[in-house]
Amino acid sequence: MPPVQDKAVRHWFVTGASGGLGRHLTEHALRSGDRVTATVRRPSALDDLRRTYGDRLSVEVLDLARPDDVEEVVGRTLRAGPVDIVVNNAGYAVVGAAEEMTAEQIRDQIEVLLLAPMMITRAFLKPMREQGGGRIIQISSVGGQVGIPTHSAYHAGKWGLEGFTESVSREVRDFGIHLTLVEPGATRTGFASALDYTTETAAYRDNAVGPIRRHLETADGSAFTGDPARIAAVVHDTTRHPDPPLRLALGSDTYDAVHAALTERLTALVSQKDLAASVAFSP
Template sequence: MSTRTWLITGVSSGFGYEMTRLLLEKGEKVIGTVRKRDKVISLIEQYPDTFICELLDVTDVPAIRKLVDRSFEKFGRIDVIVSNAGYGLFGAAEELSDEQVDHIIATNLTGSIQLIRSSLPHLRTQGGGRIIQMSTYGGQVAFPGNSLYHATKFGIEGFCESVVQEVAPFNIGVTLVEPGGARTEFRYGSAQVAKLMSEYDRNPAHGFLKMLDASNGLAPGDPVRMAERIIESVDQEPAPMRMVLGSQALAVTLSTLKARVADFEGQIDLAASTDFPSGE
């Protein structure tokens, strides 16, 4: 099988780094974006011909478009777009600053949307390809103290679920990856925390503090195994719409969705009561 070319955002750590490392070991080509090159110097030196490191801040929409256009022009074809760049923001909704709200939306939601939008004309022209959007089981399940992160992930899931139907006729597949907790910098390094208010002490909104403290036990997810499953998904036809990674994440997602369906089923008479009577 011929080698593929991948464009992956946010490859300096976490899933982006592990995917890039595994792909390069397999002989694939990776265009990987970072905000600083220092964390990927070893990859730059080890794979000078197959790893193209690009500086990108995904909140800079014109820069996203220029990078995507330049990459397709240089390589002729890019087989897989991985929208991975993002971060977590913890704190009660009231505790978050306006700047924090704006920045996480610009990064996790708008940046992902614009990367995909910028890629679609190229993927369509070349006759197909695959888009992988990194989400989280928090795109289906919400916890206190994580409202803006959930807002971005619920948002990108709705966007992708619509887009997948638009681009299927062009042989473009879209997959939402929904990992559970994993031992990455997302939880143990890059997570941002609001300026906490004493009014929320002993409130469920501050439950995340225990989760972020590694001394309370590490997350169950192995980022390398997760990266392997993501890479393997590109060979599945048709592209899976969603992939939940982690047994704990799947169990919580299933219980949440079952409760949601039961709630909707209990509203059948209420919903019907707002229709015009039959024949009118």
């Protein structure tokens, strides 16, 4: 697929840029000659990149669990000039049984994974429409298509983001705005350090929840096969495509898991064909 001829220097807005995939995307864009507004939780997190790239990198402190902060940072970014590419990347996961999760853990998880990306996406739609186009990259995960025990709140956020993005992509395609869901698998990004564990209860210690929880508690990420630098390069290339995919499954583990999940759902759906038809009014 040939690249689209975009303007020479593009402006990116990247959330969660202090580490992992967000930092790799920020570095890749800067090395390519683009400008980046990067959001972090610690102001000093990107000091090394600021020394290297100067005023082509702007850093904003942002807590996605605070809606007023989101609105303020996005507004300030837009007042500074047009934004061509938005990357909703920041995230973390609450790990444990749904029964163990506190109301605060659930609220914060949905705020960060779903509500904040919805607000950010919405804020950029009008200026992108008025400037004739733009790209919005939603960093989802294999967990946006496949569900496992211990991640119910995380899945709620990612599955919600997938539905929101699919709907919005159809609303704005005529304006030259393209949305893409990136679905990485197990990637060496240090994501294990961004896990918020519930207080474990005895009832879930030895059922389907317990073994997954203990695996995550001891995993160091060395067995993860996803290379965040390569993922960043693929995502960057996708922003140049004139007709990018809605979903981008990255990692053999993602491909295999999503393929199995979709096959299972399709098989179950086909088995219900006659039942589905049986609830209609009689002719």
